[in-house]
Amino acid sequence: MSKIIKVLLNLALYSGILYIGIIILSKVFDIGTKRFLVFDEKKKKVASIGFLIFTGLIPVFLSKNTYALRTSILVLIYIVLALSLNFVLGFAGQLSMGHAAFYAVGAYTTAILTVNYNVPFWISLIFSALVAAIFGLLLGIPTLRLKGDYLAITTIGFGEILRLILINWTSFTRGPAGIPGIPSPTIFGYTINTNTGYFYILYILALITIFISHRLLNSRLGRGLIAIKDDEVAAEAMGINPTFLKILAFVLGAAIAGIVGGIFASFIHYVNPDNFTYMESVVILTMVVLGGVGSIPGVIVGATVLAILPEALRGISTYRYAIYGILLAMMMIVRPQGIISMASLKGGGGNENSRSQSSN
Amino acid sequence: MLKVKDLHVYYGGIHALKGLNFQIEKGEIITLIGSNGAGKTSTLRAISNLIKSKGSIKYKDQEINDLNAEKIVGMRLIQVPEGRRIFTALSVEENLLMGAYLRKDNEKIEEDLQYVYKLFPRLKERTKQYGGTLSGGEQQMLAIGRALMSAPELLMLDEPSMGLAPIVIEEIFQAIKEINQENGLTVLLVEQNANIALQTAHRGYVIETGEILFTGNAKDLLHDDRVRKAYLGEE
Numbered sequence: 001m002s003k004i005i006k007v008l009l010n011l012a013l014y015s016g017i018l019y020i021g022i023i024i025l026s027k028v029f030d031i032g033t034k035r036f037l038v039f040d041e042k043k044k045k046v047a048s049i050g051f052l053i054f055t056g057l058i059p060v061f062l063s064k065n066t067y068a069l070r071t072s073i074l075v076l077i078y079i080v081l082a083l084s085l086n087f088v089l090g091f092a093g094q095l096s097m098g099h100a101a102f103y104a105v106g107a108y109t110t111a112i113l114t115v116n117y118n119v120p121f122w123i124s125l126i127f128s129a130l131v132a133a134i135f136g137l138l139l140g141i142p143t144l145r146l147k148g149d150y151l152a153i154t155t156i157g158f159g160e161i162l163r164l165i166l167i168n169w170t171s172f173t174r175g176p177a178g179i180p181g182i183p184s185p186t187i188f189g190y191t192i193n194t195n196t197g198y199f200y201i202l203y204i205l206a207l208i209t210i211f212i213s214h215r216l217l218n219s220r221l222g223r224g225l226i227a228i229k230d231d232e233v234a235a236e237a238m239g240i241n242p243t244f245l246k247i248l249a250f251v252l253g254a255a256i257a258g259i260v261g262g263i264f265a266s267f268i269h270y271v272n273p274d275n276f277t278y279m280e281s282v283v284i285l286t287m288v289v290l291g292g293v294g295s296i297p298g299v300i301v302g303a304t305v306l307a308i309l310p311e312a313l314r315g316i317s318t319y320r321y322a323i324y325g326i327l328l329a330m331m332m333i334v335r336p337q338g339i340i341s342m343a344s345l346k347g348g349g350g351n352e353n354s355r356s357q358s359s360n
Numbered sequence: 361m362l363k364v365k366d367l368h369v370y371y372g373g374i375h376a377l378k379g380l381n382f383q384i385e386k387g388e389i390i391t392l393i394g395s396n397g398a399g400k401t402s403t404l405r406a407i408s409n410l411i412k413s414k415g416s417i418k419y420k421d422q423e424i425n426d427l428n429a430e431k432i433v434g435m436r437l438i439q440v441p442e443g444r445r446i447f448t449a450l451s452v453e454e455n456l457l458m459g460a461y462l463r464k465d466n467e468k469i470e471e472d473l474q475y476v477y478k479l480f481p482r483l484k485e486r487t488k489q490y491g492g493t494l495s496g497g498e499q500q501m502l503a504i505g506r507a508l509m510s511a512p513e514l515l516m517l518d519e520p521s522m523g524l525a526p527i528v529i530e531e532i533f534q535a536i537k538e539i540n541q542e543n544g545l546t547v548l549l550v551e552q553n554a555n556i557a558l559q560t561a562h563r564g565y566v567i568e569t570g571e572i573l574f575t576g577n578a579k580d581l582l583h584d585d586r587v588r589k590a591y592l593g594e595e
Contacts, residue, residue, distance in 0.1 A: 220461060227447045227458050234445035237408060238510065239433030239462040342449070343490065 106261025132258020178272025292338025459509030
């Protein structure tokens with residue numbers, strides 16, 4: 001009995017800490033985005049480049065601390081994963097809860113090609129993207145008519161089926177034993193097997209993903225996606241083809257998740273089905289929701305916080321998933337639009353107390 | 361320009377349109393008036409092919425009943441949907457650009473954007489504002505502006521007066537007249553507000569329970585006893 005009370009007390013304590021944490025983070029980023037938005041173009045550029053240089057130098061700062069460097073590599077992996085889910089969830093508005101499946105497909109493609117067939121890493125990485133994209137297409141086409149809960153259930157099913165295939169098709173995937181010995185990539189004859197090397201590969205991938213997200217969001221196709229999410233009938237009346245755009249989002253998200261899966265496989269040199277459980281999909285989803293659905297900086301912040309959190313919480317790791325649950329519930333109550341909402345980035349309506357323009 | 365022949369629409373077992381016939385000539389403003397459930401919106405949706413229908417719809421001498429919605433927009437037959445349905449998560453300017461989604465002629469798009477701003481100066485004051493934060497009247501202006509951005513040849517408006525204050529209705533219908541007179545744009549106007557619709561249009565069709573009851577010049581209809589009784593609430 002006393003144990004239950006202890007657990008409940010702990011959960012209450014964590015809820016309180018998370019509540020305060022969310023409020024502080026939200027306030028900080030609210031002020032931050034407001035400051036940033038009033039910058040002129042030149043200042044924005046300087047700030048962005050400064051941020052890039054600072055984050056790019058992280059391996060130098062952390063060169064003595066392997067543990068912190070490996071954590072920052074994980075952060076980058078999750079940033080890319082969360083951004084790839086953001087294509088589907090944030091831009092197309094499709095609640096996909098099987099995103100880890102594409103990650104798994106990418107990881108296994110690279111693992112099997114490099115280990116069993118001696119294909120060079122970079123070529124197998126391209127195959128990771130292609131195979132994951134095909135799976136995205138396979139999942140995207142039949143689920144197009146589904147929305148919300150129904151789509152969520154279907155995608156959970158997809159993720160689980162894929163994981164079960166990985167476990168049971170032992171002749172191809174070695175089942176629960178996993179595939180060890182995945183080689184490191186080489187560039188111009190140099191083998192990249194240091195943490196710093198992986199950091200930069202993922203850093204570049206993250207930048208490319210951010211670039212694609214940004215370009216897509218501010219393009220005609222991106223506006224088309226937002227329009228579909230907003231009102232599908234009206235979008236169709238404008239001549240937008242919802243089928244094409246939704247599938248595009250699915251395929252793009254899957255392909256990027258596949259690439260990062262391939263790099264992940266090479267980074268830890270070993271894949272097994274336990275890396276790609278349903279909880280992994282939930283964690284990625286939580287990152288997107290925490291940061292702000294559809295908002296690129298938001299998703300990056302969400303992924304960073306949630307990738308570091310379990311490391312910071314090592315001492316109470318039994319509570320990890322309970323804390324995720326509390327965090328999601330807390331976000332829905334305190335800040336449903338996410339830490340940096342899409343609306344606040346455009347300087348509009350997002351938070352109730354801002355904008356003089358919108359009140360009339 | 362548009363010829364509708366024997367148009368039928370079914371919602372499951374319900375026979376919503378029972379063989380409509382009407383036509384629109386180039387440069388006209390035509391109005392379909394009728395009460396709730398008469399089949400006005402179904403007619404527009406059938407033309408835009410947002411719902412399935414039986415019968416012949418000829419647009420510029422081409423049968424369009426089998427084309428998909430996207431193709432029809434490409435043929436410059438544009439609908440402003442009922443209830444405005446603007447994109448709340450996009451800014452005013454982005455909403456307008458959505459109208460030009462299928463167009464590639466960037467210079468002309470910019471020109472049309474300025475035209476919409478001239479037509480509705482209130483939108484110009486609010487370019488960066490979210491669609492969802494506009495008032496009802498501004499949203500209707502935005503919806504019409506967005507449709508104009510598709511460079512329509514035939515514009516179909518579904519109850520533009522819905523839920524708006526009389527003075528705003530006046531403003532919007534004035535703009536519709538202006539577009540028609542300046543650019544010769546053909547307009548199909550569906551309305552419950554028979555009074556303002558008939559004042560704006562050239563010709564009108566009175567529609568009830570999926571059938572056209574009678575038709576005539578807008579001015580004549582405005583003084584027709586049957587119309588006055590049924591739709592203008594006069595004894």
